[in-house]
Amino acid sequence: DQQVKQNSPSLSVQEGRISILNCDYTNSMFDYFLWYKKYPAEGPTFLISISSIKDKNEDGRFTVFLNKSAKHLSLHIVPSQPGDSAVYFCAAVGPRTGNQFYFGTGTSLTVIP
Amino acid sequence: SAVISQKPSRDICQRGTSLTIQCQVDSQVTMMFWYRQQPGQSLTLIATANQGSEATYESGFVIDKFPISRPNLTFSTLTVSNLSPEDSSIYLCSVGSFGTGELFFGEGSRLTVL
Numbered sequence: 001d002q003q004v005k006q007n008s009p010s011l012s013v014q015e016g017r018i019s020i021l022n023c024d025y026t027n028s029m030f031d032y033f034l035w036y037k038k039y040p041a042e043g044p045t046f047l048i049s050i051s052s053i054k055d056k057n058e059d060g061r062f063t064v065f066l067n068k069s070a071k072h073l074s075l076h077i078v079p080s081q082p083g084d085s086a087v088y089f090c091a092a093v094g095p096r097t098g099n100q101f102y103f104g105t106g107t108s109l110t111v112i113p
Numbered sequence: 114s115a116v117i118s119q120k121p122s123r124d125i126c127q128r129g130t131s132l133t134i135q136c137q138v139d140s141q142v143t144m145m146f147w148y149r150q151q152p153g154q155s156l157t158l159i160a161t162a163n164q165g166s167e168a169t170y171e172s173g174f175v176i177d178k179f180p181i182s183r184p185n186l187t188f189s190t191l192t193v194s195n196l197s198p199e200d201s202s203i204y205l206c207s208v209g210s211f212g213t214g215e216l217f218f219g220e221g222s223r224l225t226v227l
Contacts, residue, residue, distance in 0.1 A: 002155070009153075032214035041122070043205055043218030044156070051214075089156065093214055100171075101209070101216055103156040 003027050004092050006104035014112050019077040021107050023090035026071065030102075031094030033066060035075045038087045038106070048075070052094070080111045115140055115208050119219035126196050126226050133192045134222045136206030141186035146216070147179070148205040156205065162189040196226045 005024045013019045025033075031052045036044035050057040050064045050073065057064050063076045077084055087106045093099060116139040126132050136145060145162040159179055160170040168181040182190045193200050206219040 004155070034214060034216075036216075036218075041220065041223075043117070043119075043207075043220045044216075045218070046215045049214055091156075091216075099209075100158060101156075105153065105155045 004090060004102045004104045006090060006107050008107050009105070010108040010110070012110045012112060013080045015082055016079045019080045019084065019109055019111065021075040021088050021109065023073045023104050024071055025092050027092070027097060028068070028071065029094060029096040030092035031096065032092070033064070033073050034091045034093070035064060036089045036091060038089065044089055047088070082111045082113050085109055085111050115142065115217040117206055117208065117217060117219035119206050119222050121222055122220060123223040124225070126224065128196055128198065128226060130196050131192055131194045132196065132224055133190050134204050134206070136189045136191070136219055138187045138208055142208045143186070144209065145183065145189045146207045146209065147181065147191045148207060150203040150205065152202070159191070193224065198226045200224060201226045
């Protein structure tokens with residue numbers, strides 16, 4: 001049972017425009033939501049997170065929005081840069097779910113120069 | 114943060130053989146995690162490697178197929194035994210910071226089974 005879902009396997013965006021990556025989850029017991037970025041031949045690296053008590057967290061060009069009623073989160077990258085081209089995974093975790101990280105299947109973002 | 118090194122970065126193995134993947138962390142950690150990412154799939158937790166005790170396996174993963182060693186607080190190995198083409202995946206070692214909710218990953222080991 002996939003508790004975290006990313007329904008878009010790929011996304012292409014022009015440089016300078018906004019990239020919006022979406023993620024849905026099914027378990028309301030998650031306490032933290034995270035986004036990881038993965039380049040080819042490298043492990044995923046942490047990008048940004050949000051606590052379930054917040055609805056927005058911003059870090060430079062990256063903003064994560066959380067809509068708990070819809071069990072949905074999104075990552076906004078603005079402006080998008082070619083170096084942002086990577087696979088983005090969303091993840092969810094929490095003490096009430098055994099502290100196990102649940103990952104989505106990833107969205108491959110391509111930023112076109 | 115933690116710096117995690119994995120070896121090998123990639124390997125091609127014959128069916129029926131085994132591959133052992135090593136994971137070295139630059140700091141002492143209580144728990145180390147082994148994940149698998151099959152093509153087009155999410156990262157799936159195989160097991161948690163605890164120093165001084167047996168690894169804890171997730172549903173669908175067994176010790177005979179994925180034996181794990183954890184001889185000290187900075188090192189772990191994952192062996193994938195009796196390889197079949199279905200084992201072709203990226204295997205990732207990670208350590209976590211539950212205080213911040215972050216996981217740190219190694220570079221991954223890409224296994225291809227012929």
